[in-house]
Amino acid sequence: MTTLQNLMKELKNLKPIPAVANQLLAVVDNPDSSMEDIANVIQYDPAITASVLKTCNSAFFGLKNPAESIKDAVNLLGTDQVIELVLLKSGAKALSGKQKGYGMEKGDMWLYSVSSAVVAKQVAIKLSLKNKNTIFTAALVKDIGKTILESHVFDEVKKINLLVKDKGFSFREAEKKILGIDHAELGALIAKMWKFSPKMIKLIRHHHLADEKMIKDKEIAAVYLADCICMMMGQGVGSDGLSYRFKAQAMKELGLSADDVSMIIAEFGINMQEVEELLHIV
Amino acid sequence: MKQIVGVADMKVSNNPKESIITYSLGSCIGLVVYDSVARVGGMLHYMLPESSIDKSKAEQRPYMFADSGIPRLFKTAYKLGAAKQRMQIYVAGGAEILDQKGFFNIGKRNYMALKKMFHKNNVMINKQDVGGNVNRTVRIEIATGDIFVKTSGSKEVKI
Numbered sequence: 001m002t003t004l005q006n007l008m009k010e011l012k013n014l015k016p017i018p019a020v021a022n023q024l025l026a027v028v029d030n031p032d033s034s035m036e037d038i039a040n041v042i043q044y045d046p047a048i049t050a051s052v053l054k055t056c057n058s059a060f061f062g063l064k065n066p067a068e069s070i071k072d073a074v075n076l077l078g079t080d081q082v083i084e085l086v087l088l089k090s091g092a093k094a095l096s097g098k099q100k101g102y103g104m105e106k107g108d109m110w111l112y113s114v115s116s117a118v119v120a121k122q123v124a125i126k127l128s129l130k131n132k133n134t135i136f137t138a139a140l141v142k143d144i145g146k147t148i149l150e151s152h153v154f155d156e157v158k159k160i161n162l163l164v165k166d167k168g169f170s171f172r173e174a175e176k177k178i179l180g181i182d183h184a185e186l187g188a189l190i191a192k193m194w195k196f197s198p199k200m201i202k203l204i205r206h207h208h209l210a211d212e213k214m215i216k217d218k219e220i221a222a223v224y225l226a227d228c229i230c231m232m233m234g235q236g237v238g239s240d241g242l243s244y245r246f247k248a249q250a251m252k253e254l255g256l257s258a259d260d261v262s263m264i265i266a267e268f269g270i271n272m273q274e275v276e277e278l279l280h281i282v
Numbered sequence: 283m284k285q286i287v288g289v290a291d292m293k294v295s296n297n298p299k300e301s302i303i304t305y306s307l308g309s310c311i312g313l314v315v316y317d318s319v320a321r322v323g324g325m326l327h328y329m330l331p332e333s334s335i336d337k338s339k340a341e342q343r344p345y346m347f348a349d350s351g352i353p354r355l356f357k358t359a360y361k362l363g364a365a366k367q368r369m370q371i372y373v374a375g376g377a378e379i380l381d382q383k384g385f386f387n388i389g390k391r392n393y394m395a396l397k398k399m400f401h402k403n404n405v406m407i408n409k410q411d412v413g414g415n416v417n418r419t420v421r422i423e424i425a426t427g428d429i430f431v432k433t434s435g436s437k438e439v440k441i
Binding site for chain 2: 228248269
């Protein structure tokens with residue numbers, strides 16, 4: 001069996017991200033949805049509801065009166081905070097494991113994913129992009145392909161490293177060359193299998209901007225920039241390190257200068273504490 | 283005991299039982315200082331070159347920037363008895379993404395900011411491990427001043 005055939009078999013054994021995340025995104029990015037619509041979608045998943053309420057009532061939020069329903073939680077913490085919690089809780093299981101092929105210990109990928117999501121949201125807010133929850137989620141789950149590809153990367157790590165260290169390949173290009181598929185493409189296949197929206201699939205597929213034509217899509221550029229910033233900041237980064245391509249053109253498309261990027265980094269430096277707290281409570 | 287230096291953070295110690303560590307430097311810089319007579323060591327992990335980008339954040343988190351963090355690292359080490367002329371300096375980090383050029387190259391700018399300050403103040407770097415596309419974890423033992431660096435995917439080595 002080829003690597004690709006093997007991968008397809010493995011995809012079917014993957015524990016999916018809870019469907020509520022998907023349904024929630026469909027609702028929140030629709031401007032006509034009400035707070036009630038959002039609460040209804042979340043309530044449909046009792047496990048997530050219980051888990052979100054537990055977190056809302058943790059010391060972290062310091063609520064005077066406990067939230068007893070999702071509606072309470074939305075009223076007390078605001079819609080955005082509750083949506084974020086649901087999305088984080090949905091992704092936590094799939095993204096927290098050790099990724100041997102990428103030299104990531106348990107929790108590294110989760111730290112990186114949550115950081116990316118927080119930065120992507122910062123970028124989306126700064127640029128007043130619509131669909132900020134989709135951008136947040138795409139940045140959170142963009143590396144889902146790595147969770148399957150990692151064992152194959154592990155088997156071929158010598159060949160991949162040779163291309164990266166001596167032949168000027170980016171890590172993604174080396175994955176593609178040696179394994180026939182890269183983690184962004186594989187992530188898009190997983191997203192498709194999980195029936196994510198076409199927009200989410202696209203954001204995952206192009207998060208390294210392998211196809212330069214996609215640079216004009218501001219949402220893709222925002223997720224891409226968030227990934228670059230987190231790579232530079234280094235927290236939770238694996239042995240693939242910073243071996244991906246930087247495309248200054250993406251900043252141009254977003255209308256961001258180098259100073260703007262520095263300011264986003266500084267903002268993230270402040271938010272980082274929040275990220276760490278989120279990691280502990282989710 | 284291990285003292286952990288977070289991102290935009292600094293630790294200085296004269297406790298020989300301690301080591302100071304910072305994890306996974308990307309484009310950020312880990313600056314390590316050590317005075318072997320006073321047995322004082324310190325480490326700064328900064329993210330950006332210049333605090334002029336955001337003065338209020340520099341006040342909130344002075345260790346975020348080279349120009350506001352580096353003087354604080356030296357001054358704190360002096361307070362514990364370190365002397366400038368005995369200070370050993372080690373620099374790590376400043377990595378870059380492939381094709382990251384010019385003003386967008388934060389790793390290089392972080393390193394240049396430090397070089398500029400050191401040049402002005404007659405400070406010499408004794409050893410360094412900067413640039414490239416890798417992450418580095420750096421650790422110093424206060425008792426000996428031994429510095430160890432671990433690059434992602436490889437074992438820790440003494441430098």
